[in-house]
Amino acid sequence: MNFASLPDRRASLDPDGAAVSDGRQALTNVQLLRRVQAATRHLQDLGIGPGDVVALKLTNRVEFVLLLFASWRLGATITPVNPSMTDVEVARQLKDSRARLLVSEDGEAAVADGTAVLAVGELRDDAAAEPDEAPLPDPSTLALLIYTSGTTGVPKGVMLDHANIDAMADMGRQALEVGPADRCLLILPLFHVNGIVVSTLVPLLAGASVTIADRFNPQTFFDVVERERPTFFSAVPTIYSMLAALPDQVRPDTSSLRFGVCGAAPASAELLTRFEARYGFPLVEGYGLSEGTCGSTINPVAGPRRAGTVGLPFPGQEIRIVDADGSEVPPGADGEVVVRGPNVMRGYLGRPEETAKVIVDRWLHTGDVGRLDADGYLTLVGRSKDMIIRGGENIYPKEIEDVLVGDPSVLEAAVIGVPDEKWGEVVVAYVQPRPGSAVDPSALQSRCARSLTGFKRPTAFFVVDAIPKNPVGKIDKVSLRAAHAEVSARS
Template sequence: MCFSRLSDVRAATEPDALCIADDSSNLTNRQFHSRVLAAAGVFADRGVGVGDVVAIMLPNQVEFVVAMFAAWRLGAAVTPMNPGLTNKEAAHQLVDSGAKLLVNISGETVIPSVQSLPVADLEAGAPYTGMPIAELAALALLIYTSGTTGLPKGVMLDHANIEAMSQMGRHSLKVTAADHCLLILPLFHVNGIVVSTLIPLSSGGRVSIRKRFNVDTFFEDVEWLRPTYFSAVPTIYAMLSALPREVKPYTSSLRYGICGAAPASAQLLEKFEARFGFPLLEGYGLSEGTCASTINPFDGLRKVGTVGRPFIGQRIAIADPSGVHLPQGATGEVLVQGPNVMRGYLGKPEETAKTIVDGWLHTGDIGRIDEDGYLAIVGRLKEMIIRGGENIYPKEIEDVLCEFPGVLEAAVIGVPHETFGEIVVAYVAFRTGIAGTQEGLNEHCTDRLTRYKRPSTINIIDSLPKNAVGKVDKLKLRKMWTECVD
């Protein structure tokens, strides 16, 4: 079923069942559908129609989801925007996406060519009376990459992509109408949209939205709202694990937490589950694959240190630099194939052709597949460090550092060196109230890593810099290093 019709179906089948909530709203299916129709009417009055793009630059709130479904109803696509973008950054996305309308808090114009709509006006129009456009081949989402290797690129996901991914998620995560997702990740990211919104809503379940993750109130929300699952990044799980030992929340409603977007250490996953009493399902995916490609099973063997097996309907392969598929156990680039693979990068046919080859999405991640079909991510092709001709994968070193008592998180980068080409530099943050030393960390690494893999320098800092999605920002770490040695 095309998502443009989902609010109709929910309102017709269970009009008074709860659908979606945030800090200030709690909408039933009937109320949500009415809000979607009103917003669609406003969009239509502004000239939005089939093939147009609506930009949504809002914090996490019900109106974000209302606007998204309203745009889809008219046959328009949505490009979610980080509300923290500067005007220059926002202008790039608006121009590149060809957005016709921008929904933001104030209605302030970012660029003259794109009309802006204050979020309060979404309820100000007459309900749209036309039939929803239901075309699976139509563009649904333009997700802009984080831009770590240049200007952000628009990942084109059509309705067939998001429906396929939602169906895979419902099946693998066993999500039903009884499920209630607590959404804490940003809605401008594909994870927040697909895993925390589309999957529960298309299952007949419901969503409670929080504007942002708050470590001090998260478990209060869990105890009060009684969600059955949530999705988060390793940084969030590390922060929760660092809570004082006397914090003993009541978590019986949670069936599991989903962990993705960045690698998590085995120690973090094991300690978290032992302390809080519910499993973490580590998965793997990227925007170009509509969010997720593998997951550790909820009701099967969960292998710590892996990101699980492929979702039913997807295939995973490991390839050498020339694209030749490698045997089980070999290390190489992770490839993904399935109906979840993006249409391509907007306006960038050459980059699309390099990324999708013979139907296989080249992820840029390095991994290996074990005898049971579980994928382990070793690192990123572009993050791989080559020291004196030896390939070094940062994740292996990061995992070792995270095993050191009191370490909250660690990140490893390669920096230029006259003799070896590159050397390993690490950044480590300890838990609040715990002090560690470089000497102790060096001894720890000496016992666990071959000489060439050991960090040449270990920097202890208060916290690691993050990007808007919560991933460690290694570009900033490299800049910090450059500023330090200059």
């Protein structure tokens, strides 16, 4: 599917059908097309053309979707920016991506030299203007540049071309059995690849509609469900845990929902079973990563769902489990999860060596440890990286450790994830002072607040005489986690 022309196709097939809405506006298919055409001309007048990068630092709103399609019609690339990022983080992404334009919420100041800024409220919406012709971009044209942290601590730009998103959206449509009668409730952030691909492009490709919800609130979520009558939505385990913890007297009408997708972090089989028993619709757990354009496995919507697993490969993808030498292991044996398919990213922007490490013979090496059963269902058993997952957000300790050791009083820092009932994991930091120095945790807290997004900031700082090391002199996070758990159990 050529997504640049998807608004045209929808307007032709069903002009007055519902397309996309948020709390401020609701667009039919023909209105979506006209607004996309107006946004395209606006970007063009600002000098945006083929190969340019447009950064969107926006909350979830209709304009995000308009700018996606408008940029693609011009052969440009979208890089989503988390609105909660610090100015330091935003400037780094804008510089690395070489963004020509940043579209931000009204009233925000510019954060990087050399990047033009457009306030979203100024986006042209002249629906009566002369219509344009939908182009046919080359499938290898870069569509999305999704930034994800790496083990080096430096965020990397995951390059997803039109062939990637075309393949992933069609895979999602097939696996989730989405059709024109569906309505997706979008509650995940649009700066995540799931929000763009699974919650927006999949339903729009299938002829369905998208309702963009305000910021998730467990107290009002089911009010939105009862009012909007969606047929499915995607969320992370933390959201399902919050909903499962609502008072027993909360008994909403969920009859419109066919299923909920659960991903981005491991969920317990107990949570999935308990949630479905209470609310009457199934949760289908899946697994994927940005480098694979979002999803690689999913439990079947209509077929056998196996709680505790993350399901079967999406149509058109292959999953293998390999040992340290790259040899495939038999069913039931643990090893690294590797993925192959047309959804696998082009690579990391400007990082050919790192790309070559994770994509070997077209197989994407995820760094996750899992096993396949005899029927091909994947179970994740661990992470070979030190990644922390807080409420579905991926956090790499090295990025935080680099901020902490930048303090002149800190000799060394080790960041770990510790269990948390609400978020799954939260960040804590262990710091070792420089000789003759005293560490001030409140100063470290302020330092993190200046450089790190809120969810990356440690919830606690522990000042220790020495950070444990393994026999080869590397920080031993296994023993650090064990010691932390032991202390926590005693307290």
